[in-house]
Amino acid sequence: MDHLGLTVVLVLVLFALLGSGVWVAFSLLGVGVVAMELFTGAPVGRVMATTIWGASNSWALAALPLFIWMGEILFRSRLSEDLFSGLAPWMGRLPGRLMHVNILGCGIFAAVSGSSAATAATIGKMAIPELTRRGYDETMTIGTLAGSGTLGLLIPPSIILIVYGVAIEESIARLFVAGIVPGAMLVLMFMGYVALWSVLNPARTPPREPAMAFGRKVWQSRRLIPVVLLIVGVIGSIYLGIASPTDAAAVGVALALLLSWLSGTLDWRSFRDGLMGATRTSCMIAFILAGAAFLTSAMGFTGIPRTLAQWIGTLDLSPAMLLVALTLFFIVLGCFLDGISVVVLTTAVILPMVEAAGIDRIWFGIYLVIVVEMSQITPPVGFNLFVLQGLTGRNILQIARAAIPFFGLLLLAVVLLVAFPELALWLPDQMARMQ
Template sequence: MISDPLILSFIMFGIMFLFLLSGLWIGFSLFAAAIAGMLLYKFNLPPTISVWHKIGALIANSVWNSLDSWSLTALPLFILMGEVLYRTAISTKLLNGLLPWLTKVPGKLLHINVVACSLFAAVSGSSAATTATVGKITLDELSKRGYDKNLALGSLAGAGTLGFLIPPSLIMIIYGVLSDTSIGKLFVGGVIPGLMLAGMYSSYIIIVSLLKPNVVPKDDEKFSFKEKIKRSKEIFPVLFLVFIVLGGIYLGFTTPTEAAAIGVLGAYLLAILFKNLTWENFKISLLSAVKTTCMISFIIMGAAFLSQVVGFVGIARALSEYIAGLNLSPYVLIFVVGLMYIFLGMILDGISMVVMTLPIVLPIVTLAGFKPLWFGIFLVFMVELAQITPPVGFSLFVIQGISGEDISKILKATFPFFLIMIIMVVLITMFPEIVFYLPQKMIE
C-alpha cells in the first residue's frame, strides 16, 4: 500500500499510459487508472467499509455529477448540427464559397479551422463541442482537397481550446468566484491574448505553407471580384445560420442550448433548400452524432472519476504544498507552477485543476507580486494546455474519435501548436500589459 500521494500519482500516470498504448478505450483507461490508484492507496477505512464500496460510491457520484447538466445538452445538438452540415455536403459549399477569398493567402483553407473555432468557441463555451463540430465540417473536406492532414489536425487541436480564453468562459467564471476577481475584467482581459493566440496559429500556418508549398494543393485559378461575389452566394445561407446561432446568444435572446437546437433546425432547412437531404444521410447523421456524443460522454465520465480520485487521495494538494515550501523567486515560482499545471493536466480535467489547487496556489502567487487578474488568464492558458497534453488531453481524444487517426500522429501534429501556446504564456508573463490593457481602459 502507498501513502505518499506524489508517488501514487506517478504510478497512476504509468498505468494509464500503458492502458492507452494497449489500445484500450480511452474511457476505460481513465476508469482503470483511477481504480488502480484507489486500490493502491493506503486508506484508514472502518472494517465495515471496503475499498470497493468506496470505489463504487465515487464512480456513482462522479458519473452522475459530470453528466447531470442542462447546459451539456448543447453538446450533442452542436455535434448533430456539424454532422448535418457535413453529411449533406453543405460544408463543401461553405469551403467552395470561401476559397476565392483565400487563394492569395498562404495556407488557403487551412485557416478555416482557426477562424471557425474562434467563432464557435464564443458560442459553445465548450472545447469538446468546438473541436467536434468544426472537425466534422472541415477535416474530411480539407483531406479530400489535398491539404496536409497533419496541419489540419494540429490547427484543429490548437484552435479548439480557444473556448476557454474567448469569453464567455466557464473557467473564468469559476476562477472569478473562487478568487473574488471581477468576472467582467477576466472576460475583457482574455480578449487580446485570445486574438493574439489565434493570430499566431494563422501565422504558423502561413510560415509552414511558404516553407513547404506541398501542404496546400496547387491551384492556379484566379478569381475576379465579380466571380468571388458569385461564388459567395453559396455560403450566404450558412453564414446566416451562423449569425442566427451567434447573434441569439450575444443579444441575450437564446441560451447556448436553445441556440444549438436552432442550429440543428437551420442545418436541416439548409439541407432541404440545397436538395441534399436524403433518408440515408439523415439516418447516418443521427447515428454518427449519437456515437460521437457517447464517446465524448464516456471520456467525460472517466475524467470526472479520475479527477475525484486525484482529489480524494490528495495528489493536487500535496503537489501544491510541495511547491509552496520551496520558497522560490517570483519568476522561478511561476515557471514551477506552470510545470505543475502541465503535469496535472495529464491526469485532471481543467475545472478540477482550478478548484483543487487554487486555495493553495493563489495566496503564494499573489505574495510573490502577481495580480489575481493576470494569474486568472495565466491559469486559463494552463487549462488550454491541459486539453492538448497527453495522455488525458481531452481535445486529442475528441479528434481521434472523429478522425480515426492514430493518437501518436495527432500528438505529433499538435506539438507545434502546443509550443505556440507556451510562447504565448511566456509573452503574457514578460509583458503583463497584454492582459491589463483592456481592463484598465474599461475602468477609465
Template sequence: MISDPLMLAIVVFGIMFFLLLSGLWIGFSLFLSAICGMLLYKFNLPPTISIWEKIGGLIANSVWNSLNSWSLTALPLFILMGEILYRTAISTRLLNGLLPWLTKIPGKLLHINVVACSLFAAVSGSSAATTATVGKITLSELSKRGYDKNLAIGSLAGAGTLGFLIPPSLIMIVYGVLSDTSIGKLFVAGIIPGLILASMYSGYIMLVALIKPDVTPKTEEEYTLKEKIIRLKDIIPVLFLIFIILGGIYLGYTTPTEAAAIGVAGSYLLALIYRNLNWQNFKESLFSAVKTTCMICFIIMAAAFLSQVVVFIGIAQALTEYIVSLHLSPHILILVLGLMYLFLGMILDGISIVVMTLPIVLPIVVASGFDPLWFGIFLVIMVELSQITPPVGFSLFVIQGISGEDIYTILKATFPFFLIMITMVVILVLFPDIVFYLPSKMIQK
C-alpha cells in the same frame, strides 16, 4: 494502510497511469484508482459502516452532482451540431466559397486550412470534427493544385485544434462544469486568443511563401469580383449561424445551452435547404453524438468521483500545501504546469487531461493568484498542444488517416505550428488582458 497523503498520492496516481497505459477505458481507470485510494487510506470508521458503504455513497454523490447540471446539456447539443455539419454539404460549400478570396495573398490557398478551420470550429466545437471535415476536402485539393505537402499538413494540424479554443468548445463546457466557471464567459474569452492564434498561423504561411515561393504553384487562378460575390452565398449561411450562436451569448439573449439548441436547429435547417439531409446521415449524426456524449459523461463522472476521493483522503490539501511551501513564483508555477501538460499530452487525450488534473491543479492555481477564467483558456491551449503531441496526439492520427502519410512526415510538418502554439502560451501569460477584455464587456443573462 497508508496515512501519509503525499505517499498515498504517489500510489494512487501510479495505479491510475498503470491502468491507463494498460489500455483500460479512461472512465474505469479513474474509478478504480479512486477506489484503490479509498481502500489504502487509514480510515477511522464506526463499526456499523463498512468501507464499501462509504465508497458506494461517494460514488452515488459524485455521479449525481457531476451530471445533474443544466450547463452540461450544451455538450450533447454542440456535439450533435458538429456531427450534422460534418455529414452534410455545408462544410464543402464553405470551402468553395472561400477559394476565390485567398488567391492574391502570399501562400494563396494554403490559408484555406486556417480560415476554414477557424469558421468550422466556431460551429462544431470539436477539434477532431474540424480536422477531419476540413482535411478531407483540402488536402487532396491542395495536392492536386501543386501546393507544398508539408505546409498543407502542418497548417491543418495546427488550425484543426482551433475547435477547442474558438467557441463553442466542448473542452470549455467540461472545464466550466468542473470548475464552476461561467461557460458563457469562457466562450467569449476564447475569441480573441483564437483569432490571434489563427493570425499567427496565417502569418507563418505568408512568411514561408515569401521566403520559398515554390511552396505555391506558379499558375494564377483569376476570379472576377462578380464571381467572388456569387461565392459569398456559400459563406454567409455559416457566418450567420456563428453570429446567432455567439452573438446571442455575448449580448445576453441566450445561455450557452439555449445557443446550442439554436445551433442544432440552424444546422438542420441549412442541411434541409441544401437538400443534403437524408435518413442515413440523420441517423449517423444522432448515433455518433450519443456515443461521444456518453463517453465524455462517463469520464466526467469518474473524474468527479476521483476528485471527491482526492479531497476526502487529504491528497488535494497535502499537494496544495506542499507546492505552496516551495514558494514558486506564479510564472514558474505556470511553467511547471505547462511542462506537466505537455507530458500528459503524450499519453492522454484532451478531455482526460482536463478531468484528471483539474481537482488537483485548480486549487493550487487559484491559491497562487490566477483567475479560473484565465486558467481555463490557458488549459484549453495546452489541450490543443496535446492534440499534436506524439505519440497520442489525436489530430495526428486523424491526419494520418486522411493523408495516408507516415507519422514521421506528419510530425515534421506539424512542428513549426507546435512552436507557434507555445509562443501563444507565452503571449497569454505575459498579456492576460486578452482573455479578460471581451468577458468584461459581456452582458450577463
C-alpha cells in the same frame, strides 16, 4: 502513510489501469475506490452514488451533447465544399494563397463544431485532394491542417471548455467568450507564418491563378452566408445574454438541421449517423466526467489536493514559474491522454494551486485549452495526427514533423497569453458590464 506516499501509490494505480487498456472513466473510478477504501473511513458506495448523480444532474452539461450533435450534422453536410468555394477566391493575392483556406476554414468550422478532430477531418477531406491537385507543398498543407484543426478546442462552442466549466462550476458563457480573442489571435499567427514561409520558399508555392472579378468573388462567397449566420446566431446570443449556452446549442442544432436539409445532404441515414455519433461521444465524455467527479470527491477525503497546494506554496514559485512547470506537465501528460481526460484528471489537484497563486480561473481555462491543443499534435496520442494520417496515408512521424512549426506557434501563444492576460479576460469583462 503520509500524503506524498499516498499520492505516489494512487499515481501508480492510475497508470497501471490506463496502461492495461482500461477505459479512462473506469480508471478514474478505480483510483477513487482505492483511495477511499485504503486511506479513509468514508462509505465508498454512498459517496460514489451521490457524486456521480450530482455531476450528471447539471443543466449546463446539457449543452454538451447538443453542440456535439450540431457538429456531427455539419460534418455530414456540404459545409467543407461551401467553405472552400467561398474562401478560395479571396486568398489568391496573399502569399501562400489557398493554404490560408485551410486555416480560415478550420477557424470557421471550429465555431460550429467544438471538436478538434472533426475540424481537421472536415476541412482536410476537401482541402488535401484539392491543394495536392493544384501543386501545393504537401508538408505545409498537412501542417496547416494539423495546427488549425486544434482551433476546434478553443473557439466557441468548445467541448473542452464546457467540460472545464462543469468541472470547476464556472460560467460556460464567460469561458466561451474568453476563447474568442485568443482563437482569432491563433488564426492570424498561423496565417502570418504561412505567408512568411511562402515568401521565403517561392518555388514551393504554385503560380498565381488568373484574377477573378470582384463581383464574381462576392457571388462565390454567398455559400458562406448560412454558416456565418449560424455562428453569429449561436455565439452572438450567448455574448449578448439573450440565451444560455444550452439554449443557444438547441437553436444551433435546429439551424444545422435546416442548413443540412437546404443543401440536400439531410436524409434518414445522415440524421441517424449524426445522432448516434453525438450519442457515443457525449456518453464517453459524460462517463469520464462522472469518474473524474468521484475521483475529485475521493481526493477531498484524503486531503491530497490541500497538501499539494501547501507544498507548492512552500516552494515559493512565482506564478510565471508555476505556469512553466504546469505547461511542461500538461504537454507530457497530453502525449499519452486525450485533451478531455487531461482536463478532468488534473483539475481537482491543480486548481487549488492555481487559485493560491492568484491566477484567474477563466484565464487558466483558456491557457489550459491552448496547452491541450499542443498535445493534439504531439505523438503518440495526438488525435489530429491520426486523423490526418487516415486522410493522407502518410507515416505518423512525417505528419508530426509537418506540425512542429504550429506546435511552436501554440507555445508562443501561451507566452503571449501569460504576458497579456487581457487577451482572454477583456471580452468576458465587457460581457459582465453589459449584463
